[in-house]
Amino acid sequence: MTVESAATKTQKQSTLQITGMTCAACANRIEKGLNKMEGVESANVNFALERASVSYDPDQVKASDLEATIKKLGYDTAKAVTHFKLEGMTCAACANRIEKGLSKLSGVTSASVNFAMETATVEYTPGEITISDMQNKVKQLGYAAVSQDENDTQLSSRNEGIRKQKRKLFISIILSIPLLWAMVAHFSFTSWIYLPDLFMNPWFQLMLATPVQFYIGKPFYTGAYKALRNGSANMDVLVSLGTSAAYFYSLYLTLDWYAKGSGMHHGPAMYYETSAILITLVIMGKLFESLAKGRTSEAIKSLMGLQAKTARVVRDGQELTLPVEEVVAGDTVLIRPGEKVPVDGEVLEGISSIDESMLTGESLPVEKKSGDTVIGATLNKNGVLRIQATKVGKETALAQIIKVVEEAQGSKAPIQRVADVISGIFVPIVIGVAVIAFLVWYFFVTPGDFAGALEKAIAILVIACPCALGLATPTSIMAGSGRAAELGILFKGGEHLEQTHKIDAIILDKTGTVTKGKPELTDVMTDRDTEEFLGLLGAAENNSEHPLAEAIVTGIRERGIRLPATQSFTAIPGYGIQAVVEGKDLLIGTRRLLEKYGVEATYVYDEMSRLEEAGKTAMLVAIDQEYAGMVAVADTIKETSEEAVGRLKDMGIQVIMITGDNERTAKAIAAQVGIDHVLAEVLPEGKAEEVKKLQSQGKRVAMVGDGINDAPALATADIGMAIGTGTDIAMEAADVTLMRGDLSSIPDAIYMSRKTMGNIKQNLFWALGYNTLGIPIAALGLLAPWIAGAAMALSSVSVVLNALRLQRVKVRQ
Numbered sequence: 001m002t003v004e005s006a007a008t009k010t011q012k013q014s015t016l017q018i019t020g021m022t023c024a025a026c027a028n029r030i031e032k033g034l035n036k037m038e039g040v041e042s043a044n045v046n047f048a049l050e051r052a053s054v055s056y057d058p059d060q061v062k063a064s065d066l067e068a069t070i071k072k073l074g075y076d077t078a079k080a081v082t083h084f085k086l087e088g089m090t091c092a093a094c095a096n097r098i099e100k101g102l103s104k105l106s107g108v109t110s111a112s113v114n115f116a117m118e119t120a121t122v123e124y125t126p127g128e129i130t131i132s133d134m135q136n137k138v139k140q141l142g143y144a145a146v147s148q149d150e151n152d153t154q155l156s157s158r159n160e161g162i163r164k165q166k167r168k169l170f171i172s173i174i175l176s177i178p179l180l181w182a183m184v185a186h187f188s189f190t191s192w193i194y195l196p197d198l199f200m201n202p203w204f205q206l207m208l209a210t211p212v213q214f215y216i217g218k219p220f221y222t223g224a225y226k227a228l229r230n231g232s233a234n235m236d237v238l239v240s241l242g243t244s245a246a247y248f249y250s251l252y253l254t255l256d257w258y259a260k261g262s263g264m265h266h267g268p269a270m271y272y273e274t275s276a277i278l279i280t281l282v283i284m285g286k287l288f289e290s291l292a293k294g295r296t297s298e299a300i301k302s303l304m305g306l307q308a309k310t311a312r313v314v315r316d317g318q319e320l321t322l323p324v325e326e327v328v329a330g331d332t333v334l335i336r337p338g339e340k341v342p343v344d345g346e347v348l349e350g351i352s353s354i355d356e357s358m359l360t361g362e363s364l365p366v367e368k369k370s371g372d373t374v375i376g377a378t379l380n381k382n383g384v385l386r387i388q389a390t391k392v393g394k395e396t397a398l399a400q401i402i403k404v405v406e407e408a409q410g411s412k413a414p415i416q417r418v419a420d421v422i423s424g425i426f427v428p429i430v431i432g433v434a435v436i437a438f439l440v441w442y443f444f445v446t447p448g449d450f451a452g453a454l455e456k457a458i459a460i461l462v463i464a465c466p467c468a469l470g471l472a473t474p475t476s477i478m479a480g481s482g483r484a485a486e487l488g489i490l491f492k493g494g495e496h497l498e499q500t501h502k503i504d505a506i507i508l509d510k511t512g513t514v515t516k517g518k519p520e521l522t523d524v525m526t527d528r529d530t531e532e533f534l535g536l537l538g539a540a541e542n543n544s545e546h547p548l549a550e551a552i553v554t555g556i557r558e559r560g561i562r563l564p565a566t567q568s569f570t571a572i573p574g575y576g577i578q579a580v581v582e583g584k585d586l587l588i589g590t591r592r593l594l595e596k597y598g599v600e601a602t603y604v605y606d607e608m609s610r611l612e613e614a615g616k617t618a619m620l621v622a623i624d625q626e627y628a629g630m631v632a633v634a635d636t637i638k639e640t641s642e643e644a645v646g647r648l649k650d651m652g653i654q655v656i657m658i659t660g661d662n663e664r665t666a667k668a669i670a671a672q673v674g675i676d677h678v679l680a681e682v683l684p685e686g687k688a689e690e691v692k693k694l695q696s697q698g699k700r701v702a703m704v705g706d707g708i709n710d711a712p713a714l715a716t717a718d719i720g721m722a723i724g725t726g727t728d729i730a731m732e733a734a735d736v737t738l739m740r741g742d743l744s745s746i747p748d749a750i751y752m753s754r755k756t757m758g759n760i761k762q763n764l765f766w767a768l769g770y771n772t773l774g775i776p777i778a779a780l781g782l783l784a785p786w787i788a789g790a791a792m793a794l795s796s797v798s799v800v801l802n803a804l805r806l807q808r809v810k811v812r813q
Contacts, residue, residue, distance in 0.1 A: 011041055012057070014063055015052070015053050016066060016067070016077045017050060017051055017078040018045070018052055018078070019076045020223065020226075022220075022234060022467075023047070023234050023423070023467050023470050024047050024471075025235065025427055026075065026227070026234050027420075027470065028045075029232050030045045030070060030073055030075060031045040031420075033069050034052065034066060037066070038060055038061065039057040039061035040057075040061060041055045041056060041057070042055045043055075044412050046411075046474050047471065047474060048470075048474035048478060054066055062128075063106075064125075067125065073226070073230055074223070074225075074226020074230060077125065079109060080123070081121065082122050083122075084121075084134070084138070084145040085146045086113065086118045086143055087143060087144040088142065089115060095114070098111075098120060098141055099111050099112065099120070101141050102134060102137060105134065109125065120145065132393065135147065146325050147325060162287070165283065165286060172216045172276070172280040172283055175212050176280045178205075179205060179273035182199040182205070182273065183277075202253070202268075203254070205250070205254075209247060209250070209276045212276040213276070217239075217275075219236070220243070220282075221240050223237075232427075233428050235427070235465045235466065239282055239461075239465065243274075243275040243279055246271040246272070246274040246458055249450075249451065254270065269451070271451070274455070274458060278785060281786070281792075281793045282465075282792070285792065286796075288797045289796045289797055306377040307376070307377050308340035308377065309323065309324060310323060311326075311331075311342035312334040313327060313333055314331075314334060324342045324392075325393065327342060327343050327389050328392060329390060329392055330388065331388070331389045332388055332389075333389055335352075335374075335380045336384055337383065338381075339380050340378070341374045341375065341377065341380060341385075343390075343391065344374065344375055344391035344392075344395070344397055345374055345388050345389045346371065346372070346373055346387060347373075347387050348387060349370060349386040350368075350383050350386055351367070351383050352380055352382055352383030352385050353382060354374060354375075354379065356375060373390075374387055375396075375397045375398070376396040376397060376398050377396075401485065401739075404485075404490045405485045408481040408491045408496075409478040409482065411477070411493040412474075413494035419470065419473055422469060423466045426466045426469070426771075431461070433779065434461050437453075437457055437778075438457040439453075441453035441456050445781075455781075455784070455785060456779060458785040459784065460788075462792055463771070464771055464775055465792050467795070468766065468770060468795040468798075469771070472764045472767045472799055473494075473764070475804075476756055477497060478803070479803045479804055480497060480755065480806045481497055483806050483808075484497070484752045487745070487752070488738065489736065489739070490739065491735070491749075492737070497752075497753055499700075499719055499735075499753075500735075500750055501750065501753035501754040503701065503718060504652070504700050505656065505702070506653055506654070506704060507656045507657075507687075507701060507713070508655065508658070508675070508704050508743070509687075509710050510666065511635060511659065513704055513706060513743065514669060517706070518551070519617070519635050520633065521551055521631065523618075525630045526621075526628060526629025527628075527629070528628055531561055533629055534561050535564055536564070536584060536586060537588065537621055538552065538556035539565070539566050539579075539582075540566060540569065540581055540586045540588055541577070542563055543569040543577075544569075548617060552619075565582070567580040574590075576590055577589060585623070585625065586622070587599065587620075587622040588620070588621050588622075589619055594622055597622070599622040599626065604620070607630070608630060611630075611632045613664055614634075615634060615666075615668030615672070616634040617632065617634065619631050619632070619633070635669075638741070638742050640743055641742070642672070644742065644744045644746060645673045645675055645743065646674060647744075648746065648750075649674070653750070654677065655676075655677070656694075657677070657678050658682050659678075659680055660683060661680060662680060663678070663680040663681060665680075666678050666681075687712065687713035690713070691703055691716045695718070700719075701717045702718065702719040702720070703717035703719075703720050705721075705723065706723055720736070721737075721749065722736070722737045723743075736749055747811075751811050755809050759803060759805065759806055763799045766795070766798065766802070770791075774788070
């Protein structure tokens with residue numbers, strides 16, 4: 001999958017898939033080369049994803065220039081092939097027109113249109129053009145193009161690469177087995193193993209080892225040449241140096257044996273098996289690594305798989321079943337029970353419950369009625385819904401989520417810079433150590449024993465390959481951010497995933513974050529008939545547009561009470577309302593309203609104050625100039641807020657609530673959820689200042705808000721977290737988007753960050769510790785080259801498998 005978007009008005013963001021990288025040193029070299037280009041603002045190369053993300057000025061540099069630089073450095077960019085089903089063609093001239101139009105697009109290498117099959121096949125550079133760009137071009141020409149495999153391009157490319165690796169590994173194993181047999185049969189404890197004379201013949205061993213060395217091992221030589229040509233060294237240099245030393249020394253011994261005219265089948269002790277087995281093990285390690293790395297993107301694949309394939313669209317009174325790509329904004333879409341919602345939209349008709357768990361992690365279905373929004377890829381449980389499509393294609397919540405997760409997985413966490421620096425200087429140091437070890441063994445430890453000294457040098461070269469070091473961080477970031485997305489937590493970059501675990505203070509906005517953000521009728525107190533009282537009250541308030549009035553009317557209607565007709569209505573700003581319902585004169589509002597009209601109600605003021613101290617808004621009601629009762633409305637606490645605050649405190653994090661409400665109401669709400677620190681009567685623009693005050697005390701602060709009034713504070717905080725549903729995920733000011741609308745996601749996000757960072761540290765410790773211990777062990781002669789090769793392959797695979805453990809993390813402990 002590739003991403004391309006405008007980073008700013010002048011900057012362009014492109015993602016290029018790179019082939020030919022073998023270790024972190026390769027990624028470093030490409031990154032440095034791209035960053036040196038005029039017009040490139042920033043370049044980030046992810047070794048695990050084999051992807052380069054480049055931000056550049058299109059007026060100064062083109063995507064083709066980026067590709068040229070990558071090729072000059074000795075690597076290549078993958079060309080993608082996509083297939084379209086074309087609609088609207090009537091003759092061969094139409095096909096010709098489409099073919100020419102696509103071929104002229106920047107980034108398209110070739111385009112072929114088959115009129116008979118009504119298909120188009122396009123080869124293109126993913127970083128320079130997107131599939132939607134091609135579809136738009138076809139649309140401009142007067143036709144329609146439906147992508148048949150938009151999500152499969154990268155997957156098929158990866159699968160083809162894995163197939164080639166498997167084929168090479170099979171050939172390598174077949175050729176290496178006799179060499180391994182010959183080696184194992186020489187050990188004293190395996191003297192019982194039958195060894196055919198042929199297996200000890202130098203010419204036979206040469207015949208087996210040569211294809212492994214130069215056909216199977218060709219990529220190592222190619223990579224080493226390209227690296228050395230550009231003045232650097234990588235894993236390929238180490239592998240090709242080590243295996244070539246063993247192979248060519250054995251070749252020398254073979255020719256010497258032949259020159260001496262020995263007629264024996266058995267030749268001298270040779271090292272063909274060392275080179276062949278090393279290459280086989282490295283190839284095997286790379287295959288396991290590729291298979292494991294493929295699993296780190298499972299989250300992306302599962303998200304893509306959620307999308308509905310077809311939609312039932314009503315056009316011109318007819319019901320049509322169309323591919324979801326053909327739905328346009330404004331279409332009326334019919335969704336039956338058990339069907340997926342194909343696109344984001346607004347309910348026009350019908351009542352149903354929608355299972356949104358696959359996107360928000362919320363297990364309970366959400367009731368939907370006319371006027372409510374629905375999210376594409378969610379599941380309609382029971383009723384029939386007729387919706388109007390509002391967002392389609394790349395605008396849908398699911399597409400935006402996939403984009404955020406992809407960008408997070410492709411970004412670099414600050415901790416990775418450490419590994420990058422080490423990888424950059426590691427290979428030259430290892431070569432130096434190997435040369436010194438060879439000289440020490442050859443001249444001092446075992447003077448004149450060339451073969452023994454060479455064996456030690458080969459073991460050092462192989463054991464020190466920095467593959468594990470390069471994979472340590474990106475694989476954990478990929479697995480961690482993917483798992484977080486499954487839990488409804490979107491980290492917008494690896495740096496935010498890393499920084500979240502450091503926070504020690506959290507500021508929570510009250511409305512919509514701690515509370516539901518929607519007032520509800522909570523208390524009704526009257527000495528009259530309750531149903532009659534509420535009917536009169538609801539009829540009067542039904543004329544008001546105030547949010548509190550709406551809450552009262554909704555609460556009364558939920559009780560099934562009929563609202564009679566209103567004869568007159570007057571809003572009195574700052575006081576309340578006056579209305580006549582069924583001939584009765586009603587006053588509803590504050591103490592001052594009743595006092596203004598001379599209604600005696602002082603005896604209930606204490607009860608009114610008690611409700612207000614509990615964080616509720618109380619309203620007095622008078623009927624025909626007599627006090628009749630009191631109702632209270634409150635923005636109620638979310639069910640999970642108290643538990644979430646408790647979890648945050650258990651994590652050692654200071655929790656602070658911030659609000660524009662008065663202090664008494666704010667403290668009442670805070671007490672209900674267990675928050676001890678309250679900042680009340682703070683204007684929206686003052687929230688950012690409160691964040692700065694905490695930061696000046698040395699705190700690492702996270703701000704949690706709804707992403708609207710809180711944007712300045714979200715941007716100022718060390719980590720900004722936006723609470724919202726899937727339709728609100730484009731909140732630019734936030735670093736983390738919590739798709740579930742409750743506070744439980746906050747401790748979940750911190751927990752995932754802590755687990756991911758712990759996993760990265762484990763990987764780095766293993767990778768660095770492995771190399772640090774392995775090199776001296778090999779230098780002391782305690783490690784045979786083939787064991788070093790197996791250990792090197794194992795280290796990379798173990799790092800990736802350790803990262804994959806993050807995909808099974810359970811956040812609720």
